[in-house]
Amino acid sequence: MHMDLVAALDIGGTKIAGALVDDRGRLLLRAQRPTLAQEDGETVMGAVEEVLGELTASAPWPRVRAVGIGSAGPVDRSRGTVSPVNVPGWRGFPLVDRVRAVTGELPVELIGDGVAITAAEHWQGAAQGHDNALGMVVSTGVGGGLILGGELHPGPTGNAGHIGHISVDLDGDPCPCGARGCVERIASGPNIARRALAEGWRPGADGDATAAAVARAARAGDPVAIASFERAAQALAAGIAATATLVEIDIAVIGGGVAKAGDVLFTPLRRALRDYATLSFVQGLTVAPASMGTDAGLVGAAAAALRVGPGVNGVRRQAV
Amino acid sequence: MHMDLVAALDIGGTKIAGALVDDRGRLLLRAQRPTLAQEDGETVMGAVEEVLGELTASAPWPRVRAVGIGSAGPVDRSRGTVSPVNVPGWRGFPLVDRVRAVTGELPVELIGDGVAITAAEHWQGAAQGHDNALGMVVSTGVGGGLILGGELHPGPTGNAGHIGHISVDLDGDPCPCGARGCVERIASGPNIARRALAEGWRPGADGDATAAAVARAARAGDPVAIASFERAAQALAAGIAATATLVEIDIAVIGGGVAKAGDVLFTPLRRALRDYATLSFVQGLTVAPASMGTDAGLVGAAAAALRVGPGVNGVRRQAV
Incomplete structure (x- = not known):
């Protein structure tokens, strides 16, 4: 009952989705906002913060061990920045730092959306x-x-x-x-x-x-x-x-x-x-x-988070 | 003075070269035979055995910890076989087993020649x-x-x-x-x-x-x-x-x-x-x-052997 969780973000040109995901890949809680892609970067970030706010305010949040982000690319995992082609307000945008400002000391993994979907298909698809x-x-x-x-x-x-x-x-x-x-x-x-x-x-x-x-x-x-x-x-x-x-x-x-x-x-x-x-x-x-549905981006971001979460080696299929 | 060694084989369409190599990539002892590429497979293997014979008969052989083979391809590392385009007598030839018959219980790593040269350029080039x-x-x-x-x-x-x-x-x-x-x-x-x-x-x-x-x-x-x-x-x-x-x-x-x-x-x-x-x-x-010379194949095969040798994690640059 007290399994570890991760938080997943799937950031695309039309929507920003978030979820808490357990280590079997089940989505426990979701939040979503439209991506106001033609607005300035802070407006887009505001939507991310609203999604994160719903997650951090939820009862299971204290069990979250890591955050995974799959984003429209190009991304720069080494710098923690994103420059999605369809979101002109974000160019070299420090998404990882901005997410950390909300989620605190949790490890954060950032990958491109194609990489995230691949992680999901490998895990469950x-x-x-x-x-x-x-x-x-x-x-x-x-x-x-x-x-x-x-x-x-x-x-x-x-x-x-x-x-x-x-x-x-x-x-x-x-x-x-x-x-x-x-x-x-x-x-x-x-x-x-x-x-x-x-x-x-x-x-x-x-x-x-x-x-x-x-x-x-x-x-x-x-x-x-x-x-x-x-x-x-x-x-x-x-x-x-x-x-x-x-x-x-x-x-x-x-x-x-x-x-x-x-x-x-x-x-x-x-x-x-x-x-x-x-x-x-x-x-x-x-x-x-592919066999994963529209949640593939979230599941894949969760898989990436499980790779970097404390005490987590690879993606486990069993509850702890 | 008592550093570990590996044996390296570089198998190409014109020559079969062998060497004992230390963990800094120095070639201590060499042997070589022409590849009689148009002969039957056993004749080609005979040349490999002669090269190995010179190595195993040498004084430093007891310090050898692993064997690395870089071969003209295609190779099949998972099966231990080689099918070099230019050596028609070898098709699915069980090179790893045949080398093991000479070298005993040492771990053997088999890679393609392009992979070997890349290992050499990464290690020393x-x-x-x-x-x-x-x-x-x-x-x-x-x-x-x-x-x-x-x-x-x-x-x-x-x-x-x-x-x-x-x-x-x-x-x-x-x-x-x-x-x-x-x-x-x-x-x-x-x-x-x-x-x-x-x-x-x-x-x-x-x-x-x-x-x-x-x-x-x-x-x-x-x-x-x-x-x-x-x-x-x-x-x-x-x-x-x-x-x-x-x-x-x-x-x-x-x-x-x-x-x-x-x-x-x-x-x-x-x-x-x-x-x-x-x-x-x-x-x-x-x-x-590239900066490695004609020994790149041997140095790369040695690098591969160092990856699989007992107690060896990755390629070390320091003598033990």
Whole structure:
């Protein structure tokens, strides 16, 4: 009954969520505010403080041993700062210090949101039991994280696994990041829709021109829609194969809105993976849909907190 | 005077080298045989046994605490087998068991040759002091290895860091590995020479049509030769940037024959790296020439052995 708890924060471009989480990953208490992303940095921080205020005022708070933060990136874990692309008021914002000002002496771990989701999938989702795994979110952007040797690998700054911005087409289209032919530039939802429209696909009566609508058209047999998903799958396969060749993962778990296309994405992805994952030591590589729901960010932030909490070695599955 | 030693084996397509190495990385005693790569597997193993025989018969052998093997790949560290591309008689060859038959109960560590060279550069070479580094060999092929969080990251099979076979041009030329547009397919010595010849470069009176000759022509101002190195540099930059984006390395150390081209390679490489390493957390990424000589494979195998030797935690720089 008196198990340790951690506090988790999931900071995104639309909402700031918080929870108290036990060491089996159960969310005991939640709080949430919208991210007023276009307001100044202090306003956004005010929402974080309100979420934290609900948590610290709760009865179980004295049992909290650490705080984990998963944030839209880029983050800088070594400096404790965040610069989320979609929150212009936060550039090098000292989020860890500001959280500490509320939570006191508890250890605080900061990681990117793709890293957090990967931690959650490894702890409780589709990457369970895999000591070397890539977690991915394919949505408006493409993010990710890595499990290596059974442990989360956030990297020094907390951004490792950022597969969306590796180039798989070095002469390809310019990416907003400044490079060319990045995985995200080919495989994100908006790019799937853009490519389908450019090749002549047209939305239906509902006017929906998103990747979800392209997925529906592909499922109905529209060749242009199918081709746009196949191209996305090819880029994802090249990126996943590159990751496996570099660090020896054996599974890539893919979540996010684009992954909801299901077979429309996964069938050509599995086929393309055989084209790019060719060396003997990566031929066993598989892909699977993510299985955590919308709480993945909170669960992953909790997993990261459990790694740094006092007396906690790794993520335990048993209550103490 | 009674410091611990390890035995190191460096197994390549042309020679099999062995040495006793102390915990400061000094080679005390060497043995070497040619690799009769086209002979049957037992003949090749016979040469390994001769090298080991010289080591085990030496006076310092009783002080040896572990054996490290760096081998041409692919290797399978988890199974203790090797299948070097250039040694057809060895396919899934149980090298670790066969070495153990000679060396008895000593722990044996097996890693790929690119991983070994990376371990050497981290211990004593150009990657010293970098906790997150990529080591590369750009030569007939392109190989590599990773240091993550201050430790060698061989991966479960010992092949991690194999940057030569990540695709940076997903629609590019077919690579012998089966994929397309691999870094090696663009940046290896033979491909630098092939591209220069295809674009109209011609060897001089000596008939030398290797990448070294292309490098000399580039240094003399030949635009086709310069362009071929620039293309190789672009592919290397895309691959190095991808690695940094995935695992957060801050330096790539490059050895091998192509790296001997010096500024002909490194100047366009540093320029191209700015084009592909764009995210905030990889902008500090640098490249440097490798500094270890031909003993890098042996020193790296010794470093791997020191990781697994009894009572040895990591690579020590002080004699015990």
